[in-house]
Each structure stands twice: as C-alpha cells, then as structure tokens.
Amino acid sequence: MPRRSRLIFHIDVNSAYLSWEAADQLQHGASLDIRTVPSVIGGDAEKRRGIVLAKSIPTKKYQINTGDTLYSARLKCPQLLIFPPRYDLYIRSSAAMLELLGEYSPSIQRYSIDEVFMDYTKMEEHFGEPIRVAHHIKDKVKRELGFTVNIGIAENKLLAKMASNFTKPDRVHTLFPEEIPTKLWPLPVEDLFMVGRATVPKLHRIGIYTIGDLAHSDPKLLKKRLKSHGTLIWNYANGKENSPVGNIPGIKSIGNSSTISFDVEDRKTAHMFLLSLTEMVAMRLRSSNYLAQVIGVSLKSQEFFSYSHQRRLYTPTDSTNKIYTTALALFGEMWQGEPLRALGIRVGGLVDNTPRQLSLFDPGDLYRQRALDTVVDKMRVKYGSNIIMRAVFLHSGIKPLTGGVGEEDYPLMSSIL
DNA sequence: TCTGGGGTCCTAGGACCC
DNA sequence: TCTGGGGTCCTAGGACCC
Missing domain, CATH: 3.30.1490.100 (DNA polymerase, Y-family, little finger domain)
Known part of the structure; x- marks a missing residue:
C-alpha cells in the first residue's frame, strides 16, 4: 500500500429519508421492508408539494427520479408506495450516526443531514487499515442503527465523495490518485460534483462528455467560457481539491x-x-x-x-x-x-x-x-x-x-x- | 392532486466616489 | 463641447448542492 498524503472518508446514507423510514417501520414491527419494493418519500400533493424526495433502489427500473412529481412517478409505477417525510426521525437518525462515527476520528464534518466527512489520517495505528475499518463502520451502522451507508475513501474530500457515489448500496469504494483514470474519468461529466443541469449542455457543445474529457480539456478555454466555475470543475475532474475536514464557516x-x-x-x-x-x-x-x-x-x-x-x-x-x-x-x-x-x-x-x-x-x-x-x-x-x-x-x-x-x-x- | 425547502457562491450592471 | 477609469458597494438573478 503506497503512503497516502491524507485519508478522507465520506460516509453517505443510502436513500437516506427512505432508509430511515424503513428502519423505523421495521423497529415498530412492520413485516415489509419498503427498501425491497418500489417506494418513495414524497410531499403532500394536495398541498402542492408532491415531489419525490427519496426513492428505493427498486424504483430504478421504472426510471423514477428524485424531484419527479408524484403524479408522474405513479404513472411510471402504479403500485408505488408513497410515504410522507418525517424530519424529526431524520434528525434523530442522523445524530445517532454522527455519534457512532465520532468514535473513529476526532475530525468529523457533517456536510448535510445524510453525509459526513471524516479525516482518518494517522488514525491507522488506533483502528487499523482504512478499507477494513470502513467495512467495520458500515457494518456497525447497519447492525446497530438499521440502515446502510456507502463509504468512499480517498486523499481528499472531493474524491472521497465521488467514491461514495459509485455502486450502491452498502459498499466501500476507494478513489486513490492511481485509480482516477479507470474509476473516475470514464463517468459521464454530469456525475462530477458541481456539474449541474446548466453546465452539461455547455460542456457537450465543446465536445466534453466524460469526466476524462473535462480533465484533458484546455483549462484556459474553460475559464473563458465558464469563468471561475470552469476552473473549479477542471480541477475537480483532475482530482485536485484540498479543503480540510471541518472548520465550517459560520452561517451567512x-x-x-x-x-x-x-x-x-x-x-x-x-x-x-x-x-x-x-x-x-x-x-x-x-x-x-x-x-x-x-x-x-x-x-x-x-x-x-x-x-x-x-x-x-x-x-x-x-x-x-x-x-x-x-x-x-x-x-x-x-x-x-x-x-x-x-x-x-x-x-x-x-x-x-x-x-x-x-x-x-x-x-x-x-x-x-x-x-x-x-x-x-x-x-x-x-x-x-x-x-x-x-x-x-x-x-x-x-x-x-x-x-x-x-x-x-x-x-x-x-x-x- | 403537476413541479419542496434550506442554503452558498458568483456575476453583471448601476450608483457613487475620487 | 466629444463623453476617463479604477474601486467599492449594492441588488437581481442564476447555478449549484443536499
């Protein structure tokens, strides 16, 4: 194993709202695990908030996406099960996970209600080899809290986050520098963090379709077309990012x-x-x-x-x-x-x-x-x-x-x- | 019964000052 | 009598994230 400049974990709850609902239902005696059937968490359509907030993996073959209206989701899958959001449950579930993770490193950053960064650098002497420990953590979350997570391991936060997005659920993935060409570059450019709906067509227009295309494109041209955002995503496509875990600035x-x-x-x-x-x-x-x-x-x-x-x-x-x-x-x-x-x-x-x-x-x-x-x-x-x-x-x-x-x-x- | 809510950051253009 | 120009602050809108 090469020496790593840093070891960053990104822990991502699989289909967070839906997983937390499923775990809670099972704990209260339900016989059906809603993660195993087409199901979503969705807002109240009568209040005009009827969109998909989270979806189970079996909804994939019906091409149901987060943000879809419940109306269109039901058209795609008539037997779809729909459950309302329960933010109090999510806050409790998230806090329980954060507490569990806190045992493995003093440097922890809550990125959102269902994502956590952890700096594992120099923690090996305490807990062991990172991949083995990541498996241990994910299994412990599943056993004790009842839901699954993906864990991405890399030398920086960006690559750890990209890694946790690889195959789901319940998986550990690495994305070390030598793995970038095979694991990151073949992906469609829209999979890159910070490449959103508006940027994709602009990139397609200049012949950039994969993250690798972006990584090998001319950064000066990107800057000219996309301003500072062009420089940012070019760096990301090349795996360049070095922000520390933690030290979240105050709210704005x-x-x-x-x-x-x-x-x-x-x-x-x-x-x-x-x-x-x-x-x-x-x-x-x-x-x-x-x-x-x-x-x-x-x-x-x-x-x-x-x-x-x-x-x-x-x-x-x-x-x-x-x-x-x-x-x-x-x-x-x-x-x-x-x-x-x-x-x-x-x-x-x-x-x-x-x-x-x-x-x-x-x-x-x-x-x-x-x-x-x-x-x-x-x-x-x-x-x-x-x-x-x-x-x-x-x-x-x-x-x-x-x-x-x-x-x-x-x-x-x-x-x- | 069709399309949420909470955030951050960036840019362009106008006002204003020297 | 031929319209400088840089710097800063403010506002509106857009892009992105989960």
Missing part, C-alpha cells in the same frame, strides 16, 4: 419559504404569509445570536416565475416587526397582483449580536421590542409554537409560524443543521 443567511396550497391573489393574505414566515425567520435569527443587515423577499408566481427583492438596512436588526415592515415594503415594490404560488423571507448580512453603538436613528422603543420578542421566543420553546400568536392568525387557517424543520413539532431544529 437564514431563510424560510413556503409553497401555499392555493394561489394567493390578495394583498391581505400575502401579508399574513409573510408575517408567518417572518416570525420563524426572526426567531431563528435571535436564537442564532446574529443580527441581520439585509432583508429579502422572494416570490414564485403561479406560472413558476421566481423573483426577489432585497434591501440593506442602516442598522442591523433581529426584530420581528422591523423585518416584517421591511418585507412588506419590498413586497409592495415587486408584486403586480399576479397569483402567487410561493413566498419566502431570507435575512443575510449577519453580524454578531454583541453590544454595539446605537445609531441615532434607532427607534426609541428598541429595547421594549427586543424584550417582547425574547419573551415570545421563550414561551414558544417552552410551551410550543402555537402558545402565542398574532391576532390576525386567529380563525385564518394560516399557521402563525411557517418553515423550519419538522413544522410545528421542531421549530428550532433547523438551526442545528
């Missing part, structure tokens, strides 16, 4: 958006949804101990046209009222009365919420506003998010908070991901 923005079960056509209803979203975003902002300098509103029309407006404030804020009134102003500037399918609020330009010089233009009731927001946050954490709500939501049929993970059950969970 916090947002929530929602597709509404009906088209919003009047200002009053739109305002209520904006308030509901603002309540969630502002609560998350305060719990993260940041203040926001930029407030943004995004809309999606019935015809799927998306657009947004944002504004930078003179004074950073975490006040629900300030964010809401800014959002209303932005909404008023951009909305021409077209039916709306979705609305969103996002705050950015985050700065630490440490004691600061008050601007001359701060409202005099700043502290009273803050005290009120803080009390409401505490009550919602303690008694549930519906314990206190703005009067406009009474009998409106609209939830007083919208967004976050797990809807009303886990209003604060999203901020840990």
Whole structure:
C-alpha cells in the first residue's frame, strides 16, 4: 500500500429519508421492508408539494427520479408506495450516526443531514487499515442503527465523495490518485460534483462528455467560457481539491419559504404569509445570536416565475416587526397582483449580536421590542409554537409560524443543521 | 392532486466616489 | 463641447448542492 498524503472518508446514507423510514417501520414491527419494493418519500400533493424526495433502489427500473412529481412517478409505477417525510426521525437518525462515527476520528464534518466527512489520517495505528475499518463502520451502522451507508475513501474530500457515489448500496469504494483514470474519468461529466443541469449542455457543445474529457480539456478555454466555475470543475475532474475536514464557516443567511396550497391573489393574505414566515425567520435569527443587515423577499408566481427583492438596512436588526415592515415594503415594490404560488423571507448580512453603538436613528422603543420578542421566543420553546400568536392568525387557517424543520413539532431544529 | 425547502457562491450592471 | 477609469458597494438573478 503506497503512503497516502491524507485519508478522507465520506460516509453517505443510502436513500437516506427512505432508509430511515424503513428502519423505523421495521423497529415498530412492520413485516415489509419498503427498501425491497418500489417506494418513495414524497410531499403532500394536495398541498402542492408532491415531489419525490427519496426513492428505493427498486424504483430504478421504472426510471423514477428524485424531484419527479408524484403524479408522474405513479404513472411510471402504479403500485408505488408513497410515504410522507418525517424530519424529526431524520434528525434523530442522523445524530445517532454522527455519534457512532465520532468514535473513529476526532475530525468529523457533517456536510448535510445524510453525509459526513471524516479525516482518518494517522488514525491507522488506533483502528487499523482504512478499507477494513470502513467495512467495520458500515457494518456497525447497519447492525446497530438499521440502515446502510456507502463509504468512499480517498486523499481528499472531493474524491472521497465521488467514491461514495459509485455502486450502491452498502459498499466501500476507494478513489486513490492511481485509480482516477479507470474509476473516475470514464463517468459521464454530469456525475462530477458541481456539474449541474446548466453546465452539461455547455460542456457537450465543446465536445466534453466524460469526466476524462473535462480533465484533458484546455483549462484556459474553460475559464473563458465558464469563468471561475470552469476552473473549479477542471480541477475537480483532475482530482485536485484540498479543503480540510471541518472548520465550517459560520452561517451567512437564514431563510424560510413556503409553497401555499392555493394561489394567493390578495394583498391581505400575502401579508399574513409573510408575517408567518417572518416570525420563524426572526426567531431563528435571535436564537442564532446574529443580527441581520439585509432583508429579502422572494416570490414564485403561479406560472413558476421566481423573483426577489432585497434591501440593506442602516442598522442591523433581529426584530420581528422591523423585518416584517421591511418585507412588506419590498413586497409592495415587486408584486403586480399576479397569483402567487410561493413566498419566502431570507435575512443575510449577519453580524454578531454583541453590544454595539446605537445609531441615532434607532427607534426609541428598541429595547421594549427586543424584550417582547425574547419573551415570545421563550414561551414558544417552552410551551410550543402555537402558545402565542398574532391576532390576525386567529380563525385564518394560516399557521402563525411557517418553515423550519419538522413544522410545528421542531421549530428550532433547523438551526442545528 | 403537476413541479419542496434550506442554503452558498458568483456575476453583471448601476450608483457613487475620487 | 466629444463623453476617463479604477474601486467599492449594492441588488437581481442564476447555478449549484443536499
């Protein structure tokens, strides 16, 4: 075995949402393992959220893809089983896996709810040869937690991630430098991380169809055509990437958006949804101990046209009222009365919420506003998010908070991901 | 009963300043 | 009287990820 500059593991849960649902069902006495039949996790079509979020391996021969509408998925496979998402279960399952992995290295990075990077460099003396240990870890996850993972092993994060994407499920793959020509380069270019829907046709147009084609193309030409993104994917195709595991920079923005079960056509209803979203975003902002300098509103029309407006404030804020009134102003500037399918609020330009010089233009009731927001946050954490709500939501049929993970059950969970 | 939600980063163009 | 030019900030939109 050659000496490796670094040893990086990428652990990827196979069909995460679906695997976690399957494992939970079996633990509760189900006789059918839904991973063995065509099945998907999908949103609620009546609420216009009916898309495939995760799919079992047997759906492959029906050509069902993540993102398909449930309508089209059912056309492809009439006997398809569909289960709703359960974000609380996913958060618990993900945390259990992270805890298990923590035994094998002090350097662990949660990349998403179902992907983890682990730096195994210099850990061999403790736990042994990397491929053997990877098998041990994957078998332990299966035995103790009830779901399967793929593990990719390489000298950097990019190649480890590419390796974990090879054949699934329940597999360990390596992608060391000497294996790049045989294992990576033959793959279609769209399989490369960061080569998405818009880039593929541009690459095809210049005769690039495989990752190998990209690796051997002229980086100057790519840069000319694709700017910095061209340089990035050329490096990736050649296996060049050297970011460390861990040291995730702080969050940059916090947002929530929602597709509404009906088209919003009047200002009053739109305002209520904006308030509901603002309540969630502002609560998350305060719990993260940041203040926001930029407030943004995004809309999606019935015809799927998306657009947004944002504004930078003179004074950073975490006040629900300030964010809401800014959002209303932005909404008023951009909305021409077209039916709306979705609305969103996002705050950015985050700065630490440490004691600061008050601007001359701060409202005099700043502290009273803050005290009120803080009390409401505490009550919602303690008694549930519906314990206190703005009067406009009474009998409106609209939830007083919208967004976050797990809807009303886990209003604060999203901020840990 | 047709198309989610939460993020990050980049680019282009305009405003503004010197 | 013939329209410089660089730097920075801001905003809108797009591309990508899971």
